[in-house]
Amino acid sequence: MNRVEGVAKVTGQARYAYEYPVEGVCHAVAVQADIPRGEIIRVDAREALALPGVLAVLSCEGAPELADTSDYELALFQSRTVAYRGQIVAAVVAETLEIARQAQRLIKVTYRPGEFDVRLTGTHPGLYRPDKVNPAYPTDTGQGDVEAAMAAADSSVDVTYTTPALHNNPMEPHATLALWEDGDLTLYDSIQGVSTGRDSVAKVFGLPPEQVRVHAPHVGGGFGAKGSPRPNAILAAMCARAIRRPVKLAVTRQQMFSFTGYRTPTIQRVRLAADAGGLLTAVAHDVVEQTSRVTEFAEQTAIATRIMYGAPNRGTSHRLARLDVPTPSWMRAPGECPGMYALESAMDELAIECGLDPIELRIRNDPATAPESGKPFSSRNLVACLRAGAERFGWDGRDPRPGIRREGRWLVGTGVAASTYPVYRSPCRATARVGPDGRYTVAVAATDIGTGARTTLTLIAAAALGVPVERVTAEIGDSALPPAPVAGGSMGTGSWGSAVVLACRALRRALDEHAGAVPDTGIEAYGDTAEELAGQQDFARHAFGAQFAEVRVDTGTGEVRVSRLLGVFAAGRIINPKTARSQFIGGMTMGLGMALMEESVMDHEFGDYLNHDFAQYHVPTIADIRDIDAVWIEEDDAHLNPMGSKGIGEIGIVGTAAAIGNAVHHATGRRVRDLPIRIDRLVG
Amino acid sequence: MRPFVYRRATDAQGAVATFEAAPHAMYLGGGTNLVDLMRLGVASPDLLVDVTGLPYDQVEETPGGGLRIGAAVRNSDLAADAAVRRSYPVLSQALLAGASGQLRNLATVGGNLLQRTRCPYFQDVSKPCNKRDPGSGCPAREGEHHNLAIFGHSASCVATHPSDMAVAMAALGAVVHVEGPGGPRRIGMPGLHRLPGDTPERDTVLEPGELIVAVELPALPYAARSRYRKVRERASFAFAVVAVAAALDVADGVVRDCRVALGGVAHVPWRAELLETTLRGAPATRESFVVAAEAEFAQARPLRDNAYKVPLARNVIVGVLEELL
Amino acid sequence: MEAIEIVLTVNGDERRLAVDTRASLLDVLRERLGLTGAKKGCDHGQCGACTVLLDGRRVNSCLALAVAHQGAEVITVEGLADGDDLHPVQRAFIEEDGFQCGYCTPGQLCSAVGMLDELKQGWPSAVTGDDDDLGDEPSDDEIRERMNGNLCRCGAYAGILAAIKEASR
Incomplete structure (x- = not known):
């Protein structure tokens, strides 16, 4: 089904946060620290304030107090501390954007700079073990004796991979329009979750949640960067309150590299040991990553290794360095994405060591139950994805020797890697309503950040109600609607859809009670998934996939082109094939960027x-994307949710970089273990 | 952005006179780089003299068999010009290798020549840069420079010139026509741009108030077979890591003449004169191309992290010359 | 601040207004004329979300100073459709799912319309061979190269390519 907001989006009628027409709206611009660590001595705003059209300057000097300062990133101007370069240290509000921008450069901040450390190394003296990794996984796990298994192995690899810091870079920069009315705050915000966003903002301002309303009917991408309110939301609200007028603020593209989150760089050691038959005897994955001095974010980089392959001896660990950097955060498949790059590259290296086809190696080590927990999988179709992909891609008969296929100036190679992502779900509520006109409306405070949520929820509701989709409208993107979890963790559709189904079922029962007759006031019913979720059986729930890449590497220049990219996924029931395919391919496209350029x-x-x-x-342009496709294996998994679906927003980026890196090795014989695979790492 | 006065000029003399009346005037072409720099705070003129309305929007054949290109011609028009495509394909290819369709529709020939470096330090006013703020230092020299110069850099600047078009023009020996307070003059390329030396704030030899009005391409019949090849970090829409503009004149298996210029390697479009000298009169073979390229790169002085540009550029040169055989 | 009165014809309507010399065409469209279809993704000509048709050609409106385009004719995404009758490129984007979040979409659409016109005029691209016929149906490579200035972070490129091919038929 085509996107229900398609016409609005192609005609420019779909409004994003910054775009709501509000009478008398003013423009705010943020001023950033240009030292990485220190104290603010003085903020001199005299020249800026003297400029006609400037309405206010906010900074640590005389800024309004915030009720809650526990989140450093949101506690704007509440101290004189600078914890990273680019931190917001002041803001200016003016009648027009041009004046605000001019005034921004007139604000002079003087600092007492401190010693700083921004360099992540694998041997950083400050490495420490966090209590847990995002969101609540154990930091380390271990079974058996990895060292002994490595020593006794017939084949083994002990390799270190690095991935750089990456920025989400949704096309719509973070933006907020803030209005205060009688002490109530309304925000039009570019955010992935309006309910959780409202709660966070309310907490910062010390307001009851019902006095804050967040609208986000259209969000121009997020990929995790808009998973929670960013400083722009608080700043716009502070400015609006200070001048008693509506204020809007858009983060600039440059500023997005400072205070809207990013993926931590990683240094990952992977050790794999196998016996003569290619059965894994040890799997170990040890990760070093960074966090900021002010907030701990511990990416769960090695968690996929805990469920991918069976082996009696195993271990995972995460160590962090606290640096004077912005706090890393969620970026599409935090954890699985960089972690699976390392594991799936190492599996390719091991396959070569073992003299096995890399697909065969994975098939031989596919576990019957989750390797560490021993839990049964609700469904696991990695092997089916590998087999289906091999056939579709033309893998059979692949000559494993690297560096021997030449087409003109190009060396050609192919690579494969596995994908996985957990199935999360959070409690959610929804309502379903029918009017006397026979039109149905389901309402849930979901957000559509480009995933197709509005469309998918319409389909889910229509199916649950047993009515044509044309008679159903999904209302989302407003915190006044029944509370819902964030569009993150690939759990949106699973969480929201479950509540919608419950609400629709309740509405059908109510309709039955009315014998089908709808009163003038309509009928409304309610769904809440909390109970159903609490009663879920204990399964290991994960989506799986296999990605296949064909690359061409210019022998003279080291330029890499991905001529073919195929993903095969097993992610439960696919609710809307059209938007699902786009989600998978979109993730793979971002994975291609990670592999080659980001x-x-x-x-x-x-x-x-x-x-x-x-x-x-x-980031990839359209010219970087050649033959790309995503297909799926239908899974019938009764242990997921009423729709039988797994999340699909993130798995597409998991494994892509490894598949491409493995293909580059197959093409050239060169194993690049540091992303991105830039030309300077291949030329010469 | 600082406030500025906007004036639209209708002729060159008027433009120059208007320019001279303000202490920090700049000429505005398509604005694709200048507006960008103004928004970054790198450029802060108090007067913009819009020269896009000047009568320099034509490409005309010259009596000597060359072309005269008005400075206000848009990049997309120049790339599509039939005479350019026929006689100087390297120029059309260079233009099309640069930027995007949208940017080429705005950008002018004059403005393209006067583009400023994309060195990350230059573009960030919160950091030192000798080019932007003379005497403040060059963090790129010891910092991030993996895509900066390998030729002709100095202690004070290791930036590269970003234009593709200028590389092709340098190879073709274009002549830049200038009007200015001191009257008209002509500057032969690659002589328009200068190496950084101790004064990297000056990208070109132009004096304040001087305005590019045209670029003349001299007749070069063998340039009808010429090529531009650009290597970058994604498939399209990125500045060059290395680019090569080349034309080759071969008779009886011997190189009679050749033109080679490089982009992405120096503060100027780098005309490979040593290579050209070495190649003239040599057999037109891969071996000769390699020897000539090696001669050129003997004078390269790569920085800590950009030595890869030497084999890269050499391979691209050899590849392009082979294609021209 | 210097304000200059300009006249623009936007989507067929004559609009007269005094603008700050510093104002980009993009900001004038979005903040002054209420036409928020054109998007600000980078404000430096690096993403293409702001693409509009200026005197018939696609340009980055973020880098065009409004004062420098006195008397210009501007078509934004809001002006592509003929009433309720969508432009073929718009229809194809919906049908081929050529977008996800939709933020780059107005720029993609205006760029595609401008690009198809450039093809019609026989303009070459970096991938056009000497003997290539830029006739009715552009090759995939031609479309990819010509649309390089419109980034889509959602990665809807496969759908965008299919949509433009469809619309070019």
Whole structure:
């Protein structure tokens, strides 16, 4: 089914946060610290305030107090501390954007700079063991004796991979429009969750949640960067309150590299041991990553290794360095994405060591139950994905020898990697209503950040109600609707859809009671998944997939082109094939960027991400995407949710970089273990 | 952005006179780089003299068999010009290798020549940069420079010139026509751009108030077979890591003449004169191309992290010359 | 601040207004004329979300100063459809799912319309061979190269390519 908001989006009628027409709205612009660590001595705003059209300057000097300062990133101007370069230290509000921007450069902040450390290394003296990793996984796990298994192995690999910091870079920069009315706050915000966003903002301002309303009917992408309110939301609200007028603020693309989150860089050691038959005897994955000085974010990089392959001896660990950097955060498949790059690259290396086809190696080590927990899988179709993909891609008969296929100036190679992502679900509520006109409306405070949620929920409701989709409307993107979890963790459709189904079933029962007659006031019914979720059986619930890449590498220049990319996924029941395919392919496209070009470069001298725009932080263009496709295996899994679906927003990016890296090795014989696979790492 | 006065000029003399009346005037072409730099705070003119309305929007054949390209011609028009495609394909290819369709529709020939470096430090006003703020230092030299210069850099600047078009023009020996307070003059390329030395704030030899009005391409019949090849970090829409503009004149298996210029390697479009000298009169073979390229790169001085550009550029040169055989 | 009065014809309507010399065409469309279809994704010509048709050609409106385009004719995404009758490119984007979040979409659409016109005029691209016929149906490679200036972070490129092919028929 086509996207229900398709016409609005192609005609420019779909409004995003910054775009709501509000009488008398003013423009705020943020001023950022240009030291990575220290104290603010003075903020001199005189020149800015003297500029006609400037309405206010906010900073630590005389800023309004916030009720809750537990989240450093949101506790704007509540202290004189600078914890990273690019932190917001002041803001200016003006009648027009042009004046605000001019005034921004007139604000002079003086600092007492401190010693800083922004360099992540595998031997950083400050490495420590966090109590848990995101969101609540054990930091370390272990069974058996990995060292002994490595020593006794017939084949083994002990390799270290690195991935750089990556920035989500949704196309719509974070933006907020804030209005206060009689002490109530309304925000039009570019955010992935309106209910949780409302609660966070209310907490910061010390307001009861019902005095805050967050609208986000259309969100221009997020990929985790808009998973919670970012400083822009608080700043716009503070400015609006200060000048008693509506204020809007859009983060610039450059600023997005400072305070809207990013994926931590990682240093990952993977050890794999196998016996003569290619059965794994040990799997170990040890990760070093960074967090900020002010907030701990511990990416769950090695957790996929806990469920992927069977082996009696195993271990995973995460160690963090606290640096004077912005706090890393969620970026599409935090954990699985960089972690599976390392594991699936190492599996390719092991296959070569064992003299086995990399698909065969994975099939031989596919576990019957979750390797560490021993739980049964609700469904696991990795092997089916590998087999179906091999057939579709033309894998059979692949000559494993690297560096021997030449087409003109190109060396050609193919690679494979597995994908996985957990099935999460959070409690959610929804209502379903029918009017006397026979039109149905389901309402849930979901957000559509490009996933197709509005469309999918319409389909789910129509199916649950047993009515044509044309008679159903899904209302989302408003915190006044029944509370819902964030569009994150690939759990949106599973969580929201379950509540919608419950509400629709209740509405059908209510309709039956009315014998089908709808009163003038309509009928409304309610669904809440909390109870159903609490009663779920204990299964290991994960989606799986297999990705196949064909690359061409220019022998003279090291340029890499991905000529074919195929993903085969097993993710429960696919509710809307059209938008699902786009989700998978979109993730794979971002994975291609990770493999070949994306990299946020830390400026070690000045302490920020140096390449902070789209000319320097390269994301794939349409010219980088050649033959790309995603297909799926229908799974019938009764242990998931009423729709039988698994999440699909993130799994597409998991494994792509490994498949491409493995293909580059097959093409050239070169194993690049540091992403991205830039030309300077292949040329010469 | 600082406030500025906007004036639209209708002729070159008027433009120059208007320019001279303000202390920090700049000429505005398509604005694709200048507006970008103004928004970053890198450029802060108090007067913009819009020169896109000047009568320099034509591409005309010259009596000597060359082309005269008005400075206000848009990049997309120049790339699509039939005479350019026929006689100087390297120029059309260079233009099309640069930027995006949207940017080429705005960008002018004059503005393209005067683009400023995309060195990350130059573009960030919160950091030192000798080019932007003379005497403040060059963090790129010891910092992030994996895509910066390998030729002709100095202690004060290791930036590269970003234009593709200028590389092709340098190879073709284009002549830049200038009007200015001191009257008209002509500057032969690659002489328009200068190496950074101690004064990296000056990208070109233009004096304040001087305005590019045209670029003349001299007749070069063998340039009808010429090529531009650009290597970058994604398939399209990125600045060059290395680019090569080349034309080759071969008779009886011997190189009679050749033109080779490089982009992405220096503060200027780098005309490979040593390579050209070495190649003239040599057999037109891969071996000769390799020897000539090696001669050129003997003078390269790569920085800590950009030595890969030497084999890369050499391979691209050899590949392009082979294609021109 | 210097304000200059300009006249623009936007989607067929003549609009007269005084603008700050610093205002981009994009900000004038979005903040002054209420036409928020054109998007601000980078404000530096690096993403293409702001693409509009300016005097018939696709341009990055974020880098065009409004004062420099006195008298210009501007078509934004809001002006592509003929009333309720969508432009073929718009229809194809919906049908081929050529977008997800929709934020790059107005720029993609205006760019595609401008690009198809450039093809019609026989303009070459970096992938056009000497003997290529830029006739009715552009190759995939031609479309990919010509649409390079419109980034889509959702990765809807496969759908965008299919949509433009469909619309070019």
